[in-house]
Each structure stands twice: as C-alpha cells, then as structure tokens.
Amino acid sequence: xEFDDAxxxxxxxxxxxxxxxxxxxxxxxxxxxxxxxxRLDDGGGYLPSKLQLIVWEWWKEFWEAWVPLVxxxxxxxxxxxxxxxxxVHHGSTTQISHNLxxxxxxxxxxxxxxxxxxxxxxxxxxxxxxxGPSGVEEERLAKALxxxxxxxxxxxRYELWKRIGNENGPMVHAMHHIGTTGSxxxxxxxxxxxxxxxxxxxxxxxxxxxxYVLRAHRHRYLKVQNPSIRSEAATIVGPGWQLxxxxxxxxxxxxxxxxxxGGYLIRQGSEEFYSRFKRWELSRPKVECE
Numbered sequence: 001x002e003f004d005d006a007x008x009x010x011x012x013x014x015x016x017x018x019x020x021x022x023x024x025x026x027x028x029x030x031x032x033x034x035x036x037x038x039r040l041d042d043g044g045g046y047l048p049s050k051l052q053l054i055v056w057e058w059w060k061e062f063w064e065a066w067v068p069l070v071x072x073x074x075x076x077x078x079x080x081x082x083x084x085x086x087x088v089h090h091g092s093t094t095q096i097s098h099n100l101x102x103x104x105x106x107x108x109x110x111x112x113x114x115x116x117x118x119x120x121x122x123x124x125x126x127x128x129x130x131x132g133p134s135g136v137e138e139e140r141l142a143k144a145l146x147x148x149x150x151x152x153x154x155x156x157r158y159e160l161w162k163r164i165g166n167e168n169g170p171m172v173h174a175m176h177h178i179g180t181t182g183s184x185x186x187x188x189x190x191x192x193x194x195x196x197x198x199x200x201x202x203x204x205x206x207x208x209x210x211x212y213v214l215r216a217h218r219h220r221y222l223k224v225q226n227p228s229i230r231s232e233a234a235t236i237v238g239p240g241w242q243l244x245x246x247x248x249x250x251x252x253x254x255x256x257x258x259x260x261x262g263g264y265l266i267r268q269g270s271e272e273f274y275s276r277f278k279r280w281e282l283s284r285p286k287v288e289c290e
Contacts, residue, residue: 015119016165017076018172019067021263022216023240025130026110027103028086029094030243032059038096038106046096051243051282058261058280059241063114066278070265078118079160081216081238082126082176084111085137089129094245100137107141115145123147123156126176127217131156161210165268170211170231172266173198178215178237182252191215191224191235199233212236212266212275220260221279231272238264239279258282 025031033048035056040046048056067076085103086095097103115121123142125135132138135156142156150157160174179190194213202209212234219240226233239260248254262279 014165015075015077016268017071018079018164018266019076020079020238022081022238023083023219023242025086025242026107027096029096030245031086032110032241034109040097040102041099055261062278070276075119077120079122081174082124083130084141085131087130111145121147122160124174124176125156125158164266169268170273172212172214173210174214176216178217180218188224195235221277258284
C-alpha cells in the first residue's frame with residue numbers, strides 16, 4: 001500500500017524505514033547544488049559546475065527511485081547526520097559565498113522537498129568548523145526544516161537514539177564524528193572500536209546496546225558487521241555529497257581515492273531487520289596519452 005504525504009504524518013508509532021544521509025556541504029562549489037544554481041544576497045547568482053550537475057542527478061535518483069524501491073513505498077523517517085552547510089573554514093576559498101545566509105538558503109532548497117515526503121525528520125550537528133560553534137547554523141537550519149526536537153528542545157542534536165519499526169525493531173545510535181585514518185588497511189578499525197565501545201558501555205550500565213552505530217564525517221561508505229542473536233550488529237559510516245576538495249588532496253588515503261556519494265537504509269522487515277546502501281563513485285581522471 002502506498003501512502004500519501006498526509007497519511008504518512010498520521011501514522012502512529014515508528015516508521016519501518018530510516019533513510020540516512022549526511023555531508024551535503026551546501027554553499028561549497030564542490031558540495032551539493034540544485035541545477036538552477038543559487039541566488040546570492042547581493043542579487044547575483046551561482047551556476048553549478050558540470051560535476052555538480054552529475055551529482056545532482058544521483059541525488060534525484062536516490063530519492064525518486066532508490067528510496068521508494070527499498071522502502072517498498074512504505075513510510076520512512078529521514079536522518080541527516082551532520083554537515084549540511086560548508087561554512088567558512090580553514091582559510092578555504094571554495095565556498096560559493098561566505099555569507100552564511102546564502103548557504104542556508106541553498107541547504108533549505110535542497111532539503112525542504114526531502115523533509116516534505118518524510119514521516120519524521122531528524123538532524124544531527126556536524127563539525128563546528130562547518131556549521132558554527134555548538135552547531136549554531138545547523139540548529140537554525142534544522143528548526144526551519146521542522147526537525148524533531150530532543151528533550152532539551154534542540155532541533156539539531158548531537159546524538160540520536162531511535163528505535164525503528166515496532167518495539168522489537170532495531171535501535172540505532174547516531175552521531176556525526178568518527179575516527180579517521182590515512183591507511184586503507186585500517187579503515188575499518190575505528191568502526192569496530194565504536195561498536196565495541198557501545199557494547200562495553202551498555203554492559204557496564206546494564207542497558208540494551210544499539211543494533212546499529214551510525215556515523216558520518218568521512219564521506220566514504222563502510223560497514224563493519226558482527227553476528228547478533230537478533231539479526232546483526234553493525235557500525236555504518238555513510239558517504240557524503242561533496243566532490244574532492246583541495247584539503248583532500250593533502251591527506252593520505254584521500255589523495256588516491258575518488259569521492260563517494262549516496263546514503264543508506266535501516267529497515268524493520270516482516271521477519272528481520274537489515275541495512276541497504278546506495279553509492280556512486282566518480283571515475284578516476286582521464287589517462288593522458290601522447
């Protein structure tokens with residue numbers, strides 16, 4: 001059965017699907033940008049690059065084709081796991097505008113249609129260098145988008161504990177940050193460490209651990225899965241929606257890798273819960289021949 005937008009919001013309890021995205025870095029010339037471009041505060045404008053237009057087509061495919069397919073046209077919640085704006089950071093010059101209100105408008109144009117189709121919307125605060133001290137710019141954006149507030153009234157929160165589906169559905173613990181490495185050989189180490197830490201802390205306090213530990217920040221998809229008596233226990237780090245920045249060319253690992261784009265789903269099925277992902281990756285640069 002397919003639900004219209006009004007019906008989705010009337011359904012009580014938790015939706016059986018959670019769609020997770022992050023790191024669109026709106027306001028960056030390498031971040032996600034609508035094909036119509038951006039209107040700037042002084043009346044001027046910005047038009048996206050050829051690569052930004054390619055990424056936007058993937059964004060459309062993700063929401064218009066992949067999400068309805070994997071959610072089986074059932075209601076879904078959306079979690080944005082941090083870094084919606086690029087901000088003014090590290091002396092960089094890759095921003096469309098250093099006026100944060102310009103960046104705010106771009107992020108709103110990107111995310112408003114997504115939030116409108118979701119049953120509930122949750123927003124995590126990202127990196128302060130991008131979204132301001134204490135995530136002030138992300139809080140302003142999340143409130144304007146109508147994100148679900150936490151107990152303290154924060155619309156953009158630092159972490160989210162959420163159960164998906166019914167009372168036996170999977171529980172997730174989402175935060176933006178996770179450790180990074182310059183070595184591909186140790187790319188999974190921080191994910192395993194995060195999952196282990198969650199179980200140790202839950203054991204110490206005699207509470208249930210999360211089934212899924214959800215993180216972002218790296219702009220690269222990776223999942224570390226361990227067998228569980230319930231279904232699976234896993235840490236998932238999602239890809240982003242930003243092209244390769246000048247900073248990436250300076251760090252080990254990032255120097256030789258291509259940017260990844262996409263998101264993932266946590267679903268409570270009829271018999272078990274599971275995750276699925278959708279990811280795109282740019283081809284490496286053209287080989288020059290004499």
